[in-house]
Amino acid sequence: MPQSPIAAGEQHRAAPDPVSARAGDGAIRLLLVEDDDGDAMLVREHLADAGLVVDLTWVRTLDEALDHLDVDCVLLDLGLPDAMGIGALERLLAAGAPAVVVLTGLAGTDAGVQAVATGAQDYLVKGEVDGELLGRSVRYAVQRRQLEHAGRELYRGMVRAEETNRLERALLPTPAVRDSGLHVGVGYRAGRDGLLGGDFYDVVERPDGTVLAMVGDVCGHGPDEAALGATLRTAWRTLVLADVPADAILPLLERVLASERARPEIFTTVSMLAVAPDRASADLYLAGHPVPLLLGSPSTLLPTQSRGRALGIPVSGGWEPHRLELGDRWRILLYTDGILEATVQGGSGRVGKAGLLSLVDAIVASDGEAGPDLLVDRVLHDVRALHGGDLVDDAAVVVVGWRK
Structure with a gap:
């Protein structure tokens, strides 16, 4: 059989091409x-x-x-x-x-x-x-x-960006508050990977003037937790808008969690505040979540006598409200544990509750009359500066305040 001009599988190089179709001079x-x-x-x-x-x-x-x-x-x-x-x-x-x-x-x-x-x-x-x-x-x-x-790849990137935008809109809602006398500020910072996580928040005013505010945190990190956080936030707003009594919201939210979570060990912590129409008092509900701060000189942690378990934990116990008598002028700061768990200058120490109180007091002392949005931005900025860069965990902050 005659020898073919090009043996099968032979590697052939022609003279160099001055205009290569590939990057560099590769063949x-x-x-x-x-x-x-x-x-x-x-x-x-x-x-x-x-x-x-x-x-x-x-x-x-x-x-x-x-x-x-x-x-x-x-x-x-x-x-x-x-x-x-x-x-x-x-x-x-x-x-x-x-x-x-x-x-x-x-x-x-x-x-x-x-x-x-x-x-x-x-x-x-x-x-x-x-x-x-x-x-x-x-x-x-x-x-x-x-x-x-x-x-x-560009199209896939655009689709992913749009999906992220939809997720952000679900996780980062606009407060629905009509009372111009009630001061509300919200903020969120994604963790080090730049992706949204399981932290969520919302503030809604009911027709009778009651204002409910909450922050929550789904355990774990990733798209599943972010999606679950968006679902819980939407369910929470739905329950509020449906005029479900405040003391029935967390039990119903737990049922949504149990139905939607990917694994039975997933749990969620929540801190919820129900401010009375006269703004002089509020009921605080804690479901395994860090205690909010009452801002002042100095700032203090709110009482924890009625602290309840996290949602989705299979143990007995519910969530009883603790009545707060607030008076004519007050500001309350709710937050997720990404704030507390931030390290200090990359060391092993954490910001913790004491560090957060000190940081907030410094902000109040320098910008005592700052609006709620500026106050939220300062808290997130200063915690990040104390940490020395992007936070490892997500962080959400809500400030609700009243001045008669």
Whole structure:
């Protein structure tokens, strides 16, 4: 049997190409699927004439080609021993082929047009090809494939960004408060990975003037916890808007948690404040959550006599409110444990409750009349500065205040 001009699998390099289709001076990895020795010889000569830098692998059948698709471009003959016509191209593309340039001997037919419509980057008619045409077709095919890949990645990125925006809108709601005399500020900072976690918050005023505020924290980190936090926040607002009594909200929220959580060990902590219509008192509900602060000179932790278990913990006990007599002027700060767990300058020490009280007192002393939004921003900023960078855990802060 005569020796073929190109031994199957031979690596071939032509003269360097001054305009490489790949970054730097790397060769284009090219797979030739051609069963005719003479046509394979012509392809080799055309590549040399084109000045392309290529690593050429030659196979005779489609079955062999399917094992060599880790390349930049495939030159595919449509008349192979084991595949004919557009069916050969379809099999190649279905197997994950990169850019494909079809070689056809059928001039004057619609075979080439069908090939491009099927997914080929280009088609060339045997007998009408020269080095310049082949080199240009291969370069453009690789470039177009790279642009298509970049376009798909951009689209996927846009879809992910939109999904993140929808999640942010669910997790980071706008307080629904009509009373202009009630001062409300909210803020959220994602953890070090920059993704939203399971912290959530909300503030809603009912038609009778009662204002309910809460912060919550789903244990764990990741998209499942973030989605569960969004679900619980939405369920909480729904219960508030449905005028469910304040003392019935946490039991119902626990039922939502039990129904929606991915694993039975997932639990959620919540701190909820129900401010009376006259603003002189409020009921505090604690479900395993850090105790809110009453801001002042000095600031203090609110009472914890009625502290209850976290939602989703299979132990007895419920959530009894603790009545707070607030008076004519007050501000309460609710927060998640990302604030307390922040380390101090990267060391082993934590901010903790004492550190948070000291930090808040310093803010109140310097900006005692600051609005609630500015106060929230200062707390988040100063905790981050104390930590020395982005927080490891998510942090949510809500400030509710009243001045008669």
